[in-house]
Amino acid sequence: MIINSSVNRRSFLKTTATAAASLGLIGAGGRAFAQEDTIKIASLLDLSGGLDAAGKPMQDAITFAVEEINQAGGLLGKQISLITYDTQTDMRLYPQYSQQAALKDKVSAVFGGITSASREVMRPVLRRLNTLYFYNTQYEGGVCDRNIFCTGITPAQKQSKHVPYAMNKWGKKIYTLAADYNYGQITAAWTRKYCTENGGQIVGEDFFPLDVTNFGSTIQKIQEAKPDFLYLVLVGGAHQSFYRQWAAAGMNKQIPMASTTMTIGGEQMVLSPEETNGILLCFNYFEALETPANKAFLERFHKRFGADYPYVTELAMATYQSVYLWAEGVKRAGTAERMPVIEALESGISLDLPSGKFSIDPQTHHCVMDINIGQIQDRKINILESFSQQQPLDTSGVCDLKKNPDDNSMYVIKV
Amino acid sequence: MDLLVVLSFEALKAVASLALISVGLAIIFGMMRVINLAHGEFLMLGGYAAIVATKAGINIWIATLLVSPLVVGVIGVVIERTIIRFLYGRPRDTMLATWGLSLLLVGLATTIFGNTTEGISAPAGSLQIGDYRIAAYSLIIIVIAIAVFAAIWAVFRFTRYGLIARSTMQNADMAAALGVNPSRVYAVTFGVGAGLAGLAGGVMAPITGIVPTIGAAYVAKAFITVIGGGPAILAGTVSASVMFGAIDQIITYLSTPVIGEVALLAAAVVLLRFMPQGITGRFFRRAA
Numbered sequence: 001m002i003i004n005s006s007v008n009r010r011s012f013l014k015t016t017a018t019a020a021a022s023l024g025l026i027g028a029g030g031r032a033f034a035q036e037d038t039i040k041i042a043s044l045l046d047l048s049g050g051l052d053a054a055g056k057p058m059q060d061a062i063t064f065a066v067e068e069i070n071q072a073g074g075l076l077g078k079q080i081s082l083i084t085y086d087t088q089t090d091m092r093l094y095p096q097y098s099q100q101a102a103l104k105d106k107v108s109a110v111f112g113g114i115t116s117a118s119r120e121v122m123r124p125v126l127r128r129l130n131t132l133y134f135y136n137t138q139y140e141g142g143v144c145d146r147n148i149f150c151t152g153i154t155p156a157q158k159q160s161k162h163v164p165y166a167m168n169k170w171g172k173k174i175y176t177l178a179a180d181y182n183y184g185q186i187t188a189a190w191t192r193k194y195c196t197e198n199g200g201q202i203v204g205e206d207f208f209p210l211d212v213t214n215f216g217s218t219i220q221k222i223q224e225a226k227p228d229f230l231y232l233v234l235v236g237g238a239h240q241s242f243y244r245q246w247a248a249a250g251m252n253k254q255i256p257m258a259s260t261t262m263t264i265g266g267e268q269m270v271l272s273p274e275e276t277n278g279i280l281l282c283f284n285y286f287e288a289l290e291t292p293a294n295k296a297f298l299e300r301f302h303k304r305f306g307a308d309y310p311y312v313t314e315l316a317m318a319t320y321q322s323v324y325l326w327a328e329g330v331k332r333a334g335t336a337e338r339m340p341v342i343e344a345l346e347s348g349i350s351l352d353l354p355s356g357k358f359s360i361d362p363q364t365h366h367c368v369m370d371i372n373i374g375q376i377q378d379r380k381i382n383i384l385e386s387f388s389q390q391q392p393l394d395t396s397g398v399c400d401l402k403k404n405p406d407d408n409s410m411y412v413i414k415v
Numbered sequence: 416m417d418l419l420v421v422l423s424f425e426a427l428k429a430v431a432s433l434a435l436i437s438v439g440l441a442i443i444f445g446m447m448r449v450i451n452l453a454h455g456e457f458l459m460l461g462g463y464a465a466i467v468a469t470k471a472g473i474n475i476w477i478a479t480l481l482v483s484p485l486v487v488g489v490i491g492v493v494i495e496r497t498i499i500r501f502l503y504g505r506p507r508d509t510m511l512a513t514w515g516l517s518l519l520l521v522g523l524a525t526t527i528f529g530n531t532t533e534g535i536s537a538p539a540g541s542l543q544i545g546d547y548r549i550a551a552y553s554l555i556i557i558v559i560a561i562a563v564f565a566a567i568w569a570v571f572r573f574t575r576y577g578l579i580a581r582s583t584m585q586n587a588d589m590a591a592a593l594g595v596n597p598s599r600v601y602a603v604t605f606g607v608g609a610g611l612a613g614l615a616g617g618v619m620a621p622i623t624g625i626v627p628t629i630g631a632a633y634v635a636k637a638f639i640t641v642i643g644g645g646p647a648i649l650a651g652t653v654s655a656s657v658m659f660g661a662i663d664q665i666i667t668y669l670s671t672p673v674i675g676e677v678a679l680l681a682a683a684v685v686l687l688r689f690m691p692q693g694i695t696g697r698f699f700r701r702a703a
Contacts, residue, residue: 049530050532089530206671216429217668220418240624244537244621245537248537248550248621249548250540250548
């Protein structure tokens with residue numbers, strides 16, 4: 001097998017070299033054309049499959065941002081054209097579409113990926129193909145790569161506020177339920193850290209693959225452990241049934257819940273109010289933010305997508321804002337070429353956006369932002385407390401792209 | 416003590432769920448020898464029937480207990496008349512045809528409902544057992560499973576249709592010589608099997624939610640249960656459900672849901688290694 005494959009590899013290299021050369025030619029023509037025409041960006045989001053509830057609002061947000069910028073005259077005098085790929089909650093499609101976006105469409109930047117697993121599939125592909133990448137989901141922190149900008153909220157911004165707040169409110173014993181992949185595992189570790197640092201105790205911790213729908217015996221285990229509250233890091237459509245089964249067992253009136261992911265797929269609109277009332281959330285953005293920028297945004301957004309649009313989610317807002325950050329970078333660089341845009345973004349861009357002041361941290365390529373604690377009541381989210389301008393301290397502890405611009409790691413931060 | 420009660424109750428619910436999702440296949444595969452790889456999709460259709468009916472304002476009990484089995488039963492008869500009836504006695508072709516059918520049904524459901532998880536809230540509130548609370552709906556699943564098995568047993572044991580169906584499956588030519596129309600019996604029996612799958616799909620929908628691909632999660636378990644059960648379809652399905660459901664639930668409680676599933680599959684492998692004919696191939700041989 002090995003011998004065969006090396007022979008194949010040689011002929012493979014030959015063909016790919018030819019293909020690459022011809023692609024290069026086509027590309028040159030394409031780029032010349034593009035220079036007069038439009039600046040292209042791509043979105044790779046799950047618009048179907050188990051994660052579609054999270055992906056669809058993100059797609060609406062990026063569409064809206066592009067339309068707004070285009071209506072305001074575009075970028076550098078050109079219109080932005082958005083190329084959309086539906087990754088269908090299928091891990092195989094991420095590298096494939098990333099390659100297509102970079103090689104065939106020759107986009108200036110790619111926006112997307114929802115789970116951390118999908119980001120880690122896309123990131124090396126886009127880095128190798130020199131295509132700028134914006135990842136707009138809250139995640140576990142630790143990505144250190146000059147080619148990517150992460151606009152999502154990380155544990156040092158989120159759990160550091162969320163966990164102590166819930167402990168003050170409800171008590172010191174936590175039971176964690178998390179999705180069984182890097183995001184869930186690492187977020188559970190951060191939860192443990194902030195719990196023990198504040199004198200609390202983790203009385204149980206369970207992990208579930210994304211397709212698990214039966215939580216019956218887990219619910220008994222939780223009752224046996226008698227925690228003061230649940231900390232939920234559940235992801236996707238299948239895990240939604242936890243909230244149903246929890247309420248069906250009448251537990252929603254016994255043990256309160258804090259969740260890191262609830263509402264990012266508009267779950268509060270799908271589940272009944274009894275199933276979601278009282279859940280404690282912590283995000284950068286809530287629709288209830290009383291800033292003029294947010295009110296104006298919501299008015300424009302509802303004019304475009306209808307007054308009955310379910311909810312502008314955290315991930316949708318991060319996506320919307322990431323397009324504005326990128327656009328600001330392009331404006332300052334005077335070009336949509338990758339390196340000048342990265343350098344412009346590293347020069348310390350800070351914008352006043354619907355979620356408040358939003359700045360890029362040049363050292364980590366993560367963002368400095370406001371953090372808000374909210375609670376669900378009858379499908380609405382009320383803001384309970386706000387924390388101004390939080391740094392991505394988790395990632396900045398391990399990552400310094402100023403000192404090591406060639407770093408290309410996903411640090412699993414020891415907590 | 417309370418914990419023991421609650422845990423046995425959870426185990427019983429797991430057993431009942433397994434028996435419910437397998438019983439339609441027990442009739443179609445166990446009795447008619449049709450390897451129906453679209454069984455999971457019958458369950459999925461039952462789930463969608465229940466959700467659509469509930470959202471259209473029909474009472475949730477009528478939706479899950481009547482609409483689901485009727486809709487899928489009718490679909491089953493149509494499928495039997497258009498596809499399956501040409502394939503009796505050709506297991507390999509049946510397998511291919513039903514596999515294709517399963518892909519088609521997944522595709523159709525995706526087109527109509529979208530590849531999104533849909534769900535309805537479980538009715539019936541909760542029960543307090545000592546310090547613990549459980550969903551009353553779990554109790555209802557157990558009751559439904561018992562009722563379904565009792566009804567099937569009574570129908571096949573005491574009614575004229577039951578007698579004719581059993582004799583037709585044993586020897587279709589002989590039954591035909593005695594004036595029975597085997598083709599009709601096959602169609603009706605297939606419809607009953609499909610309808611039971613639809614019922615299970617409807618009953619499970621409030622617990623699991625429904626996606627077009629959910630059938631994949633059911634079909635393997637159903638086959639394992641029916642094959643593990645062996646030739647006596649009812650006693651076999653029940654005994655295999657008890658064994659696999661209890662193992663799954665106890666291991667899930669002690670570790671995680673993933674290990675629970677692994678334990679179930681491992682138990683099935685071990686069982687079939689020592690009892691290739693299934694549980695009723697060795698025990699309860701004279702059971703129905």
